[in-house]
Amino acid sequence: MRLRYLTLTAVAFFSAFPLYYSVVVASRHNSALAEVPPPLLPGGNFLANVARVFDTVPFGLALLNSVIVAGSISIAVMFFSTLAGFAFAKLRFRGRNIMLLITVATMMVPVQLGIIPLYLLMVKLEWTGTNYALIVPALVNAFGVFFMTQYLTRALPTELLEAGRVDGCTTWGLFWHVVLPAARPAAAVLGMLTFMSAWNDYFWPLVVLNPDSPTVQVALSTLASGYVNDYVLGLAGTAVGTLPLVVAFVLFGKQIIGGIMQGAVKG
Amino acid sequence: MSSLPLAVPGRRRRRGIRHTLDVRVSPYAYVAPFFLLFCAFGLFPLVYTAWVSLHEWTLLSDEHTFVGMDNFGTLLADGYFWNATFNTLSIGVLSTVPQLVLAIWLAHLLNRRLRFQTLFRVSLLLPNVTSVVAVVVIFSQLYGRDFGMINWVLSWFGAGAIDWAAGTATSHIALSTMIMWRWTGYNALIFLAAMQAVPRELYEAATIDGASNFTQLRKITVPMIRPTMIFVVIVSTIGAMQIIAEPLLFGASTGVAQGGAANGGPDRQFQTLALFVYEQGFTKFDFGYASAASWLMFLAVVIVAGVNFLITRRVKGGLV
Numbered sequence: 359m360r361l362r363y364l365t366l367t368a369v370a371f372f373s374a375f376p377l378y379y380s381v382v383v384a385s386r387h388n389s390a391l392a393e394v395p396p397p398l399l400p401g402g403n404f405l406a407n408v409a410r411v412f413d414t415v416p417f418g419l420a421l422l423n424s425v426i427v428a429g430s431i432s433i434a435v436m437f438f439s440t441l442a443g444f445a446f447a448k449l450r451f452r453g454r455n456i457m458l459l460i461t462v463a464t465m466m467v468p469v470q471l472g473i474i475p476l477y478l479l480m481v482k483l484e485w486t487g488t489n490y491a492l493i494v495p496a497l498v499n500a501f502g503v504f505f506m507t508q509y510l511t512r513a514l515p516t517e518l519l520e521a522g523r524v525d526g527c528t529t530w531g532l533f534w535h536v537v538l539p540a541a542r543p544a545a546a547v548l549g550m551l552t553f554m555s556a557w558n559d560y561f562w563p564l565v566v567l568n569p570d571s572p573t574v575q576v577a578l579s580t581l582a583s584g585y586v587n588d589y590v591l592g593l594a595g596t597a598v599g600t601l602p603l604v605v606a607f608v609l610f611g612k613q614i615i616g617g618i619m620q621g622a623v624k625g
Numbered sequence: 626m627s628s629l630p631l632a633v634p635g636r637r638r639r640r641g642i643r644h645t646l647d648v649r650v651s652p653y654a655y656v657a658p659f660f661l662l663f664c665a666f667g668l669f670p671l672v673y674t675a676w677v678s679l680h681e682w683t684l685l686s687d688e689h690t691f692v693g694m695d696n697f698g699t700l701l702a703d704g705y706f707w708n709a710t711f712n713t714l715s716i717g718v719l720s721t722v723p724q725l726v727l728a729i730w731l732a733h734l735l736n737r738r739l740r741f742q743t744l745f746r747v748s749l750l751l752p753n754v755t756s757v758v759a760v761v762v763i764f765s766q767l768y769g770r771d772f773g774m775i776n777w778v779l780s781w782f783g784a785g786a787i788d789w790a791a792g793t794a795t796s797h798i799a800l801s802t803m804i805m806w807r808w809t810g811y812n813a814l815i816f817l818a819a820m821q822a823v824p825r826e827l828y829e830a831a832t833i834d835g836a837s838n839f840t841q842l843r844k845i846t847v848p849m850i851r852p853t854m855i856f857v858v859i860v861s862t863i864g865a866m867q868i869i870a871e872p873l874l875f876g877a878s879t880g881v882a883q884g885g886a887a888n889g890g891p892d893r894q895f896q897t898l899a900l901f902v903y904e905q906g907f908t909k910f911d912f913g914y915a916s917a918a919s920w921l922m923f924l925a926v927v928i929v930a931g932v933n934f935l936i937t938r939r940v941k942g943g944l945v
Contacts, residue, residue, distance in 0.1 A: 366734055369745075372806075373748045376752075376763045377752075377763070380762075391766075393772075438659065441655045441656075442656045445655035449652040449655070451652040457660075464663055466863060467667065467668075468867055469666075469671060470899065471919045471923045472669075472670030472671035472674050472919070474912050475669070475670035475673035476670040477906075477907075495665075495667075498658050503656075530651065533655075558757065565907055575758045578759065579758050579874055582758070582874065583874070583878055589766045592878065599756075600758075603754060604751060604755060607751070608751075611746070612743050618811070618814055619814055619815070619821075620818070
């Protein structure tokens with residue numbers, strides 16, 4: 359029993375330490391990194407380093423882009439996933455089960471291998487260098503649809519929908535007045551998960567955006583890839599660009615984890 | 626799964642065609658956005674890759690000459706391609722196998738009444754919330770040759786200053802630990818979710834029979850969560866075959882990749898297949914050649930995932 363706590367505490371420590379240490383480095387001066395032993399407590403240089411981040415890359419614009427992209431994707435995913443989840447969970451139509459199966463199966467398709475034609479498509483649509491290239495392909499995804507289907511199957515009483523029908527509601531009316539309010543808890547979790555993954559997305563924005571209007575992750579990678587290794591600069595950017603998300607996760611951790619585990623249990 | 630019945634037969638006729646349309650057709654409209662989007666931005670590019678791969682197709686020229694299988698022939702004779710294949714498999718095995726074993730073990734440890742349950746879970750998932758860019762930047766610093774903390778700790782045991790990014794084996798180890806750090810906790814929670822569905826009585830009976838903790842893990846837990854294991858193994862395999870951001874950023878942030886981070890180090894010691902595709906497509910703008918590499922990679926993903934599926938399916942309680 360004691361061994362169990364010891365092991366888990368050690369794992370928790372190794373999970374958290376790199377993040378803590380990045381803050382330590384981000385708040386120091388470059389010369390402190392050469393000290394032996396390495397510094398283990400934060401220093402007082404954090405704000406100066408952050409100012410340097412904003413001087414080196416268009417970080418304000420990057421933050422704005424990331425908020426717009428991750429925000430619109432989250433709202434769209436919540437809406438379309440609830441809509442499709444409602445249909446899969448509670449409506450009867452020909453081909454429903456096979457379509458749901460296909461939806462789940464698409465999660466295993468390695469779509470990243472189509473990245474070159476996807477890029478060519480964006481060139482054709484003249485979306486390269488714009489946030490459309492990030493937002494439109496991500497408006498809804500299989501995970502979200504599956505996640506909401508599972509939740510609504512379990513949590514939305516069919517009697518409620520039948521009562522709505524008797525009152526003369528159309529299907530859309532049911533969705534708007536009954537399903538959307540009932541789906542709120544799960545949709546909120548889905549929204550947070552989506553926001554995080556959209557915020558953290560790196561490779562596709564790198565390919566399709568221009569360096570003068572990046573997302574946070576692209577800007578961070580620019581910071582980190584100078585010819586001179588300025589780790590302090592890179593980690594100060596990291597602290598501003600990703601730690602707010604980590605803090606939000608710690609605050610809502612219980613709900614988010616519940617969501618991840620819910621989505622994991624396959625029928 | 627319970628469903629909303631269609632309208633009661635006798636009543637349906639009176640409600641007219643709008644109602645019929647609403648009940649019969651609107652469900653398709655509700656699920657359509659996903660399928661349309663997936664076809665346009667997922668399936669179509671994947672299939673179109675095959676078409677592009679049969680052409681000499683570059684950014685500079687509007688002419689796309691049909692060259693048949695030429696790109697594939699060149700590719701199979703390209704040493705860099707095979708080097709990238711080896712690196713992908715090596716990093717894939719090094720990161721995935723220990724990760725999944727550790728994840729099952731952690732899930733097993735968490736699958737009891739435990740104080741601080743939420744705290745442990747949240748901390749396990751912290752790395753997964755961290756972006757890949759942040760992970761690589763942080764670990765590049767930790768793995769630094771001269772002032773990195775990892776070399777400092779190793780020096781207590783008499784190790785010299787290791788230049789992690791320079792060697793093939795060391796860079797693969799460094800990249801694998803980054804991937805493991807980011808994904809172990811996530812997979813542990815997925816396993817935990819499956820384990821919670823295993824009936825408690827099985828463990829109670831096994832405890833009465835005197836089965837040790839490890840025996841219970843082997844003989845009860847692993848066989849009972851096999852469907853989830855298969856799913857996780859397949860998804861992890863597909864993910865591991867497509868690793869790109871880690872080597873790309875590792876090359877850039879350690880500064881070893883002089884002349885472009887897409888080569889995966891001066892000796893291409895950690896260039897993965899996906900990174901090879903990126904190098905051909907987005908630094909040399911040879912879209913035809915890159916698409917051919919994508920297709921061979923797709924084949925490799927299917928083969929490796931298929932083999933892993935067969936292996937996982939055969940895992941019986943006693944074998945793990």
